[in-house]
Amino acid sequence: MSKTDITKAEGDLYLENLTKSFGDFTAVDDLSLQVPQGSFFALLGPSGCGKTTTLRMVAGLEAPTAGRIRIGDADITYEKPYRRPVNTVFQNYALFPHMDIQENVGFGLKRRGIKDVDAQVADALKLIQLEQVAKRKPTQLSGGQQQRVALARAIVNRPAVLLLDEPLGALDLKLRRQMQLELKRIQTEVGLTFIHVTHDQEEAMTMADTVAVMNNGIIEQMGPPTELYESPRTAFVANFLGQSNLFPAKVSGVDGDNVVLEDSDGRFLMPKNRVADGVNLSSGSSVLVGVRPEKINIGPLDPGQEPPSHGNYVDGVVEAASFLGVSTQYEVRTAGGDAISVFAQNLDVHGLMPVASQVRLTWLPLHGFVLDGHEDINAGVESELVVG
């Protein structure tokens, strides 16, 4: 394939067995994925998980140790950054301080030998709603404005793939929420492939069509945000994306479409389709049971109360209750010794259950999920705390 074709390459982005090592440390480990053309793809993970290294390899700022990168049929693995149809929105924006906004945005077009760039630059500034700052210098702009200029500077080139490296990391919370919607709008409008690297799970879920959760150089799970959230396949994903109650249990048998599990608090039913792939369901094997805190029903425990028909319940004592307005967050200690978080929506059904009161927790079988028992129960918990 001749060189002029590569700069105009388009199609899906393929990473094939991509590996990057720095000395003994493997930042990215045999990573393979396909990003469909025109989709909004998020690489989500804690810092040091290899997501930025992956991005830099796609941009051409880092050479892979092994593996291939393709856009459509064009192999760009070892192509110079300026010969790839790929543009980056850098974390700190990296706007050129000695040029005004117009010159910044027109930089890429001019380097490609396009003579009359004014109209395209004006269009790009219009897209980010910043026509009025064309003649200003980057330092005269606010953080949010600089961020949008960095976006315009990349988008104006209509790359096959647009890379965003924690683009909203430097903005405050309110502005970040606003820019998330803005980014999504622009992506829909221009229809380019966006690859968005972030450690903010909410950001990834808000914007992306597909999220890949990365940890220690590998992809733990990939899919639409709802699928990742509802059916996590690993403890890391369950804990990193939102919050999960995980507790160890043993398989005691299979009953039709349901798996029967047993732990220190009793027996539970789980539909077979809520069990992650590859989990051993033979009797006596250990598994992790997971339930999201907002899927659990909490109510005061009355003496002689009948168990729910589906049979999934545990009794416990409220250890902590924090009223958050929209919801109340309870920490419940079960009779078997597990600590379970519950988010109870403020529907005013039971009122506030005081600390030390006896409660019953119930959940529908289809609201739980089952993971392999060898998973680390706390994987991904700490990293989320550091970030949040």
Add this chain to the structure above:
Amino acid sequence: MSTDTATKPPVGVRVRSWFGDNALKFYAVIAFAYLLLPVAYTFVFSFNDAGRTNIVWQGFTLDNWKNPCGAPQVCESVVNSIVLALGVTIMSTILGTLIAFALVRYQFRGRGTTNLTIFLPMATPEVVLGSSLLALFLNIFVPLGFWTVFIAHVMFCISFVVVTVKARLASLDPRLEQAAMDLYANEREAFRRITLPLVAPGIAAAALLAFSLSFDDFIITNFNSGQFTTFPKFVYVSATRGIPAQANVIASAMFFIALALVLVSQIRNMRRKEA
């Protein structure tokens, strides 16, 4: 408590706050007077109708300003100094800038040692530098003159250039170059359009510094110049039999040219900020 004392603080406090407000101004005036008095003296005596020695005031004249080359060798030494300083500036700026780039951008064996030795000429007394260079030139039979002074000046100016450019370069975000390459600029274009313009103020400052250091230097020059005369050397030599008033004219002119340059750049900066 009366209203009078409530509105006016006691005398002691007022004295102290007056002193606090004005002490710095007072000190600044004295410090500047101390610094500028010799310059004022030089300027005033450039109008002295001096004759052979320019020590006693003998009457006002504009002759010295009308004919600054009137005294023997004055203008020759000034031209020598300017030519030398220009040459040294070009040479040391180019070499020093390249060294600074190497030190900041690349990891190589001996980088730490180079970093350290670059500081040596700045820390070594000039007498030591000048005399050891002289010994070197004599040992290898290099005739003293323009080129020995040139080499000596380039040697110590390089240090200052490296330090100045390095500081500027270190504060330059390498991601700007990556961003340029990401935006279709090849290595050469990224250097020309991003790196160079952003480091240019540092290089310019380094060049000005090299020029003034070279123009100004006396000790090292005196050791290594032989028959070659620079302006500082001329002033020193003629001091024994009386410095001609033309030297005052040239010194004053240099001062005002430098002042004008600083003012112009300040005004330009202020305008740019307003725009």
